[in-house]
Amino acid sequence: MTKKSVETINKSFVLDIRGIIEQSRRNAVRSVDFCRVQMYWNIGRRIQVEEQKGKKRADYGSFLLKNLSKELEPEYGSGFSVRQLEMCRRFYTLYPIANAVRSQLNWTQYRGLIKIDDPEKREYYELETINNAWTSRELERQIHSQLYERLLMSSDTPQEVIKDPMVLEFLGLERNPEYYERDLETAIINHLQRFLLELGNGFAFIARQRRILLEDDLARR
Template structure:
């Protein structure tokens, strides 16, 4: 009597799914226990707020009473984390079961409520792991999106309150590619960068953002006897369009922009279906002159984007400086419009 392997695979899937649900349920109950402990500590602190250093005394006293019985999970440092957890998320229904306690511990380190809301929404929407959440925070995802967008728009897209309507709402400049393992001081060719991206495709898709899927590498295009090769082709289901990426390991030139424009035109006229939106082209370059990009493209062009890549994680200071520069440029444009 032969038994199909399908039944074994189905049972294994049921076991794994049930185990995962059980782990998530236990973790959420633990997270809520920590939230309730933090709430109780906060309430006690408010009662004794007239006493100097009462908070420090209280966390030390609680840990001394609990740690011998319940272990180092109730050390003074952990008790302080419980208190900070409640202070960061004071409303019980904003503690989501989709997030683990490990992720909440990362989130409460952030110093900005808008930033916290953004990473909570993105983690839930994209089902990020702890490592993926950490990586997005360390690569300053929120600040990079703010460079080309307004805060309300960034948060609205993250919360699924609106779908992105143009590429700049989800495509970052710069893109951070530290996961490729390439060193700035080493010389490498465009094909080396392309190969590294394919090797680390999952990480690259995470860096690209929401809704991307890989389509082709070195896509061949025939134009009346001439052959051209598009470095990378993706599709974005949120924008409902093809996304072409051309890689340049040097400073961008106006000829590069013209080349990418040709590829975008080809996809729009030959590959794109009637219900799909216009193709987007991204020039992923080591360096760029924004003025060259601006004056090479037609005014109001939204299909071609030049995004500089970095092979290292930037500091928050670097990103904030870049953000402030963008805000100053925006204000200058506003002043000129008024004049």
């Protein structure tokens, strides 16, 4: 192929090929991540089955994980520590049905989810992570900010929500009962992208200040 013919290749064609390559790479990563999740789920299931054999011994579970880790770590590394094996067991306990394990989530995200005892709360963060394509770090931050609890407090006024210690910490403001509106506005604008993420779905930045006309306002015109 001559230099001239290379230069005349359709740019959109090249972009299409690049898109195929990038998508395939992303699919490969997701495939590997899910295989890892399935591996830990199966390990958790097998551990629980084995524990049932020694259930008459109060310390059998601890004994089993400790010795299993000793067998696995030298060959497979720190990913099979006692702590990790405990997570595998809890993972299977919380997700005993294989089909309930979602391929869109990786193991790091599941590690964050299985720390949540409340099943409804856990499911909320699980679905939000998938719907909003949260990374593991974003999921951790949302859980730490108590997004679920704040959404349940539907009786809270805007003033109460904005004084939430987690929100104030996020905005970089000290706890002070007498905030001026301009202080909050400046802090919110400075942290806009992260602030909207903390509040969840249904928010969009249109302008620093914008008058909103309601149906009653239009009727009076």
